[in-house]
Amino acid sequence: MATRRHDPDRRNRIIEKTLEVIAENGVAGTTHRKVARRADVPLGSMTYHFADLDELLREALTLHAMRIAERHDARLSAAATLDELIEAIVDFIHVDVDGSPHELVLTLELYTLAARQPAFRAITHAWMQQSRRALERFVDAETAFDVDAIIEGLYIHASLDQLTRTRDSTARAIRRLLG
Amino acid sequence: MATRRHDPDRRNRIIEKTLEVIAENGVAGTTHRKVARRADVPLGSMTYHFADLDELLREALTLHAMRIAERHDARLSAAATLDELIEAIVDFIHVDVDGSPHELVLTLELYTLAARQPAFRAITHAWMQQSRRALERFVDAETAFDVDAIIEGLYIHASLDQLTRTRDSTARAIRRLLG
DNA sequence: CCACCATGTGTACGATCGTACATTAAGGCC
DNA sequence: GGCCTTAATGTACGATCGTACACATGGTGG
Known part of the structure; x- marks a missing residue:
């Protein structure tokens, strides 16, 4: 029998690999066995670290959400003027759409x-x-809701x-929405 | 053995019931057996009318999409002025959100x-x-894309x-976006 | 150095699923 | 009215899954 691996952050690696499996197979196609294989971990290790499949999915998707939220926060924090805010928002949509198609799948799941x-x-x-609160550093709460919504809609539709x-047409829409 | 039912639009009823099953259990929890039970149809009837589960899902969700699209078209067609357009769009979001929670599930699936x-x-x-084209009766293509996007985003986030x-704050956002 | 216990693993069970397919019922045609 | 084509059905098979659980293992306190 293979000697047991000393593997301190095995739990985190499982969560990480779960996101990859979800991205490729969807939540419906995500199984203990697939994740275990990809994380190079025995099947029994799944139920040892996570009570059930639902807990695993929750932890994985929480990680996904927090990562994106933090990236957005970082982009907004760097903005000082209103034009830089608009530029940052346009980045949300265009850089993320072109950059990582996996994120769309994970978000929709x-x-x-x-x-x-x-x-x-x-x-x-x-x-x-968290997303709205970051926007509220620049605009009132109601407008923040609108802007957050159009980011979502443009991201999904695009x-x-x-x-x-074009970035220009997106920027125009945001500028109009800011009032 | 039960006599075979003469059942002319059994196929349509199956599709209809499939939407209900998806709404309740998600696509992942939609099985031949569940749909068959709900449509009061033998299991064999599933593979007789549909090549496989994927075809059933495609037909059901196509029906769902076309229904909503037509409802939106009808609302827009009734609008003559710009104010009525805005009112119709606000209805998209508020009436549909409050009215049928099933639709959100089906749409996201x-x-x-x-x-x-x-x-x-x-x-x-x-x-x-189809949605954009309906909006283009009132505004240019670029703006139609923006409006369609914010409808999506507001609908999902709300x-x-x-x-x-409030309907007022939604109306304000749309009015701003129309330029 | 040994015994014990927490940590980790392999396997097996019961349930469920999609789908194939042999079988049955129905109704038109002679 | 009987035959035969076609529409419809019931069942069974192989695969896959989540999860439980008995067992192995290695570090550690005595």
């Missing part, structure tokens, strides 16, 4: 779970709240439709 | 599939195209976050 299960809705709720939209 | 499978992306593509947003 999360939303889908959130629509039916409160435990996952808590994740999206915290995410959106990704799913694979239309080439 | 569709988007999730679309993010990974071209066959489902074709459904969302046709839907979005639904998932269950925030009570």
Whole structure:
């Protein structure tokens, strides 16, 4: 029998690999066995570290949400003027759409779970709240909600439709929305 | 053995019931057996009418998309002035959010599939195209894209976050976006 | 150095699924 | 009215899954 690996952050690696499996196979196609294989971990290690599959999915998608939220925060923090704010928002949409197609899949999988299960809705709720709060450094709460919404809509529509939209037209929409 | 039922639009009823099953259990929890039970149809009838589960899902979600698209078209067609256009758009968001929570689930399930499978992306593509085209009766193509996007974003964020947003604040956002 | 206990692992079980396919019922045609 | 084509159905098979759980293992306190 293979000697047991001393493997301190095995738990984190499992979570990490879970995101890859979700991105490739969807939540529906994510199984203990697939994740275990990819993380190079015995099957029994799954139920040892996570009570059940749902807990694993929750932890993985929480990590996903927090990562994106923090990246957005970082972009906004760097902005000082209103023009830089607009530039940062345009980056949300265009850089992320072109950069990592995996993120769209993960985000939509999360939303889908959130629509039916409160435990996952808590994740999206915290995410959106953090996102709006970051925008509220620049604009009032109502406008922050609008801007956050159009970021979401543009991101989804541009990704799913694979239309080439110019940064300029996105910037125009944001500028209009800022009032 | 039960006599065979003469059942002319059994196929349509199956599709209809499939939408209910998806709404309740998600695509992942939608099985031949669950749909068959709900449509009061033998299991064998599933593979007789549909080549496989994917075909069933595609037909069901196509129906869902076309229904919403037509409802939106009808609302827009009734609008003559710009104010009525805005009112119609606000109805998209507020009436639909409050009215039928099932639709959010179905829509997000569709988007999730679309993010990974071209066959489902074709459904969302046709839907979005029809939606934009309806808006282009009132505004230029670029603005139509923006408005369509913010409808999407407001719909998702308002639904998932269950925030009570006033029709007025939504109307304000749309008015700003129209330029 | 040894015994014990927390940590980690392999396997097996019961459930569920998609789908194939042999079988049955129905109704038109002679 | 009987036959035969076609529409419809019931069942069974192989695969896969989540999870439980008995067992192995290695570090550690005595």
